Amino acid sequence: MSLPVIRIAEAGKYEGQDVELRGWLYNKRSSGKLHFLQVRDGSAIIQAVLFKGDVTPELFERADKLGQETSLIVRGTVKADRRSALGFELGVKDVQVIQEARDYPITPKEHGVAYLMEHRHLWLRSSRQHVILRVRHTIEKAIRDFFDQDGFTLVDAPIFTPAACEGTSTLFEVPYFDMGKAYLTQSGQLYMEAAAMAFGKAYCFGPTFRAEKSKTRRHLTEFWMVEPEVAFMSLEEDMVLAERFISFIVQRVLEKHEKELVDVLERDVSKLKNVVPPFPRITYTEAIEYLQKAGHPAKWGDDFGGDEETVLANQFDRPVIVHRYPAEMKAFYFRHDPANPQVALGMDVLAPEGYGEIIGGGERESDMATLEDRIQKHNLPMDAFKWYLDLRRYGTVPHAGFGLGVERTVAWVCGLHHVRETIPFARMMERITP
């Protein structure tokens, strides 16, 4: 009998028909003459119902004993079932067991996080991880769609970078043939500045690395970042781009995953629905004043920690853009505000609900002499920046951009406390397995 082999997510197209499903046993329960097998195939979960009268006694008996994650092929009739999340169930006619799984290490009971992380290759199969990683997929796709539709050219930044531009303390080193050491990129920004001069609008999107000796819930050693850079763009336009971009991502996730976010992750999606332009904008100086009024011992020149970011963000019902930070706090390449050289034309976007900074960016210094001067003042090796200075030597133009971290964005959108669940195989100071 040659039945259509279908994926569970498309079962609705086959209502009333006999089909074949291939997947794994996710869960099961029995009630007398009925076994209810929850079968997953990676696209969705369906309830496959075995009625004692419909199958052989051997099969009915065996089905009761199948272990979680047994691989199987199920044949039967697709039927509407309004009670289920899928809307359909399968009236089983036959089950073919591929492999009986025994003692699957991840059971519906509670496991510790370290145990689950060590079993990440299996943990990926659970419903909760499924939703998170599908949201990640949607976010990554939305990121690319946004920039592709907006006339940006994808210009992959290199992972191996030559010089330790801003100190080596948080860089991973790699012995590189006879050339000494290469360093794993922390940001593609400098390369995107070259790309913006070539393509006008460019972005990169790939893994970046930070060898920070930090074990907080916001740190991974390997994380994905998207970095757009645009020629002739000002800080004000950069902020508009950032708010359009974030809104696009969040609304796309809601379109595709609202139900799962609510049902599986218990996310309060009303907070995500607010994420539409315009975002509130406050200067760093205003932010400090606010913190002081709120009783925080912050003073002008201090960096914000997680607590300060949360206090600032809690004033608003959507992300807030903080701009014009003290120039001293920012990297050498930021343009300073002509109206007030004490501050740099940089901006951060802070997510609501305590999820912290998800975007950092701003306008870059485009004047060569100023930039040379900064490189000297920061005691950076001029030679390593020769190519970067070429961008100011040959047809320099104002330009700006930003970077968005994927994992923090996924954590915020999904409402997760820790970033370790936001990436398929998290890498942290104490973890490089599986």
Add this chain to the structure above:
Amino acid sequence: MSLPVIRIAEAGKYEGQDVELRGWLYNKRSSGKLHFLQVRDGSAIIQAVLFKGDVTPELFERADKLGQETSLIVRGTVKADRRSALGFELGVKDVQVIQEARDYPITPKEHGVAYLMEHRHLWLRSSRQHVILRVRHTIEKAIRDFFDQDGFTLVDAPIFTPAACEGTSTLFEVPYFDMGKAYLTQSGQLYMEAAAMAFGKAYCFGPTFRAEKSKTRRHLTEFWMVEPEVAFMSLEEDMVLAERFISFIVQRVLEKHEKELVDVLERDVSKLKNVVPPFPRITYTEAIEYLQKAGHPAKWGDDFGGDEETVLANQFDRPVIVHRYPAEMKAFYFRHDPANPQVALGMDVLAPEGYGEIIGGGERESDMATLEDRIQKHNLPMDAFKWYLDLRRYGTVPHAGFGLGVERTVAWVCGLHHVRETIPFARMMERITP
């Protein structure tokens, strides 16, 4: 005067209107009362025509002396011009110079490749590199669109991997905190097998690394690879997926870039138009027989070099799939052919015109005992594969997949001799700059 600020590529929408363009001087020529400025902005190039009678004498005089890559803002009227590639030119009313560039290092004359690679941050601005990197963008987008539309979930594979699974000779090592060494990934396949068991259909797409001491025109130390993996997929279905996939990519490039491929890269696109399913399929054994008849000293058990691949591919007008290689030649995880255990259920896709292997893949061994046996025979550390064996222990199913290298695909589609131009910032044994 507030004119619409437009990108050159969309000039056609503004015919007859005054607009503002922002970009760089790509080239120029003069003829008495006219200066013809080729202005690029990263989206396209437009000819901006200065008529002596239309602008101030100072501007007309200055325009004649502007150096290549001078950054400027040009205002004028968009006019149809059938002779130009764009179809439009600009009748200039005003030019505002942002920075006069002098002695731009890359002139229209010939430069050596080493010189150009050292100036890659500027070389990106040239028309030829523009076309290649736009084709790369289109290929990368087509790759994602293909899998996203086909129900695959993007599951990013980790870059840091723990064990040196198949010998360390071509792996880059990274000192990793107190955990000893991590290695940069050569392939996400093993992780995608875990992902396929979770999502049914999964793919990863990111940079991969190979520390090969090789300086050939086909080698980069850092290159991008896409790796789909599908549960319940056979070798035959894997070949169908591969040919559908490659055809999709090539036809998408032709849709978007046929003219540029012909005009700028002088690509014979008739050879690309043939790239539609079905692709010819030959077994490795048939391939050896063919080579022997063609006078090559190949014998059963030999690997194919570039010469052999070219001879094999030249028989066909589209890519050819070579399958069922000697099991001894293939990695431990390949399933052996039940009908002939001497051969593995692997396949390679060879591009036409001497571009060599662009896809390698096949069916994976799904039986745990067989796989354990292989790991032992290959003297691989069983402990490092414990998690991988879990995939066979808990609900194993037949599965298959493949990997496609982006740079070789770009080289083939663009007709490039060397892969170094196929990636924005190439990394090779002797190059990690700029």
